[in-house]
Structure formats: structure tokens, C-alpha cells
Amino acid sequence: MTDVLILGGTGWLSSRIARRMLASGATVMCLARGGRPSPDGTSLVLADRSDPTAYDTVSGRDWDHVIDVSSDAAHVGAALTALGERARRWTFVSSISVYSDDVTIGADESAALHAPAEPGGDDGYGAQKVAAENAVRTLGDRALIVRPGLIVGDGDPSDRFGYWAAAFLRSEGAPVLLPRVAGRTAQVIDVDDLAEFIATTSATGTVNAVGDRYPLDDVLGAVRRQVGHRGDTVEADDAFLADNGVAHWAGERSLPLWLPTELAGFMARSHARYTAAGGALRPLDDTIATVIEDERERGIDRPRRAGLTREDELRLLRRLA
Structure with a gap:
């Protein structure tokens, strides 16, 4: 044993x-x-x-x-x-x-x-x-x-990935604020895939445990599609968000997954060693479905460690109108 x-x-x-x-x-x-x-x-x-x-x-x-x-x-x-x-x-x-x-x-x-x-x-x-x-x-x-890299899944205490499920769920068909997505990528790993790898691999050395790279637009679009959001999405450029005190990545008054263009490599790393060592990557849609259900169970309007409140989001959308 x-x-x-x-x-x-x-x-x-x-x-x-x-x-x-x-x-x-x-x-x-x-x-x-x-x-x-x-x-x-x-x-x-x-x-x-x-x-x-x-x-x-x-x-x-x-x-x-x-x-x-x-x-x-x-x-x-x-x-x-x-x-x-x-x-x-x-x-x-x-x-x-x-x-x-x-x-x-x-x-x-x-x-x-x-x-x-x-x-x-x-x-x-x-x-x-x-x-x-x-x-x-x-x-x-x-x-x-x-x-x-960014670990995601049900129960995530950081609220970063789950913010987007909550944002589309709570809007009830109204607009949702996005950052500029063109040219940006997202790369996440499901917490259960990571736990499985750590528990079972015989690899040694150093391994990037990161997921596949996707255009950020595709990731947010997949969340929106699974939620069934029918409202508009409104993109704000980087200068507008910065001028209005919206932070990158995480924390209070942030837009998670949004990174400065000069950090384009942060979520675009090689996972060749991870996959060669037997690391699994479940379909992104499966992870998204789990996160959406988790957000529904935990409450889409609960206090969060990352993202915008709906009230703050609406204020920003009005300024863009």
C-alpha cells in the first residue's frame, strides 16, 4: 500500500x-x-x-x-x-x-x-x-x-473563470460587458484533470500543467452559448476599462481572463511535457458545464473575489452607450 x-x-x-x-x-x-x-x-x-x-x-x-x-x-x-x-x-x-x-x-x-x-x-x-x-x-x-496555469472547476475559490458564467446567467437577456477579445487567448486546466495527473503520473522534472490554448472570444462564446444568453455583448477597449478602474485578471472590480497585450504569453504556454507524461485534458465544454452548474448552486449574486458586480457592470455599460 x-x-x-x-x-x-x-x-x-x-x-x-x-x-x-x-x-x-x-x-x-x-x-x-x-x-x-x-x-x-x-x-x-x-x-x-x-x-x-x-x-x-x-x-x-x-x-x-x-x-x-x-x-x-x-x-x-x-x-x-x-x-x-x-x-x-x-x-x-x-x-x-x-x-x-x-x-x-x-x-x-x-x-x-x-x-x-x-x-x-x-x-x-x-x-x-x-x-x-x-x-x-x-x-x-x-x-x-x-x-x-489557471485552475478552474466547481468550487473554485478565486471566482475567476466562474465570473463569466455568473455574468451571463445574471443578465437575463440584457447586455454583458466584455473586454476586447481580438488577438487574446485563454488557457485553463480543470482542477480534476490536475489532481488526477499529480496523483497518478510517474513523471519527474518540471511540467507545465496547462490546458489547450483557445481564442478568448471562443471561450467566452462557449460559456454564453451553454448559459443560453440571448442578450448583446458590449466590448470595451483597454483604455476605457483602465480609466474606469477595472483591473486585469483577478480581484475586486476586475474582468477575469483579460490581460494586457504585453502579457500575451501568460496564457499561451506549451503543454507538450504534460501531455507526453499522460496528462489528460477534458473537453472545455465539459468544464464549462460543470462551472455553470456550480455557479447556479453557489449563487450568481453572491459576494465574489473576482469580477464586477452587476450594478457596477451596468454603470459601465451606460457610460459606453
Whole structure:
């Protein structure tokens, strides 16, 4: 039987990895701060990874597979010190945010990275992930570094992809505000495809876990079609959106999936290694259907971590009229 330790295991992605491991017959232990349950069938060790004793309960045994999803390089380094010698396999879930080259279309895993975060420094997400990757590479051919792109699916806490399902659903046949879509692409990976890959692949090295590239117009059009939206769509140019305080990509008062033209490579990366390693990519329409149903269940007018409120969207549409 495979013994798996997930450093996390209670979050959106890591809990799905845990459930997929359980389905394969593994025994799964999760190490997390608490506040959320671990999946049924797993065991949970409560620990604060900033505490020097965080790994004492789990460091006295061998592990077939350790999986870490942290974005704190210090936490990753401490885990490697405590557990690295006793892990047969180690998977670190990184991010395409490690890349400093967001211009090149089709760039692969050899693209330039941000400078790694300095120990104790206040560096950003990408730099922390780079420093963590560097630490994990000391394990050599026992390690897999997975760099996901935008992860989407039901239950997504970021609300980025789901915003568009909600926007078309809530409009009830009225217009929906879009960014300029010409020349822009979208590239997403379904959370269940990513969890399946992490749980089952034997690949090592570094892999971009990203989906197929689609024109942004096709993606938004597919969401609109599945929702059955019959209203108009109104595109606003970049200058109008910026002048009105609408942010790119994520966060409050944003239009998710909209990126500056100078970041055209951010969602246009190569997934050749992922597919060669057996990574699956379900049809985009299947993911969209799941997201639409999830948005209906969770509530299209709920507070969101990304996107515009309908009231704000309508104000912007009136200014464009």
C-alpha cells in the first residue's frame, strides 16, 4: 500500500488530490493548520508550518510520496529538511507565475524565471515559488515540479473563470460587458484533470500543467452559448476599462481572463511535457458545464473575489452607450 503525505490536503486542489489518492488505494495523511476538515478516509495532523516542530509527528517514518502545495519558500525548505531523506517521491505544486517571460507564445519549461525570493524577504508569489522550486530540485530524480496555469472547476475559490458564467446567467437577456477579445487567448486546466495527473503520473522534472490554448472570444462564446444568453455583448477597449478602474485578471472590480497585450504569453504556454507524461485534458465544454452548474448552486449574486458586480457592470455599460 502506498503511504502518501499531503502538506495541505484541506484546500480546493489538495483535497481533490487526497481523494484521488484514496481512490487508488493509498493511505493518505494530511498536515494542515486546521479550520477545514480533511477528506473522509484521510488522517489529519494539525500543525503550523512556521513552527520548528511542525513535522515532528510525521518525520519518523518513510513516505512513498510527499505532496506540497505551499507558496511559502521557507515552509517548503523546512519540510524538505525534515522529510526529504525519507520520501521516495516528492511533488511540489508550483505555478506558471514563476516565469518572467510572459511575452513569448508557446514558451516551454525552459523559459526565464523570476529571481528567487530571498530568505526572510517580502517577495511576491512568483519569487516564493521559484525559491521553493530550487529547494525541491535538490532531491534530483525523486522530484516532480508541476506548474499549473489557471485552475478552474466547481468550487473554485478565486471566482475567476466562474465570473463569466455568473455574468451571463445574471443578465437575463440584457447586455454583458466584455473586454476586447481580438488577438487574446485563454488557457485553463480543470482542477480534476490536475489532481488526477499529480496523483497518478510517474513523471519527474518540471511540467507545465496547462490546458489547450483557445481564442478568448471562443471561450467566452462557449460559456454564453451553454448559459443560453440571448442578450448583446458590449466590448470595451483597454483604455476605457483602465480609466474606469477595472483591473486585469483577478480581484475586486476586475474582468477575469483579460490581460494586457504585453502579457500575451501568460496564457499561451506549451503543454507538450504534460501531455507526453499522460496528462489528460477534458473537453472545455465539459468544464464549462460543470462551472455553470456550480455557479447556479453557489449563487450568481453572491459576494465574489473576482469580477464586477452587476450594478457596477451596468454603470459601465451606460457610460459606453
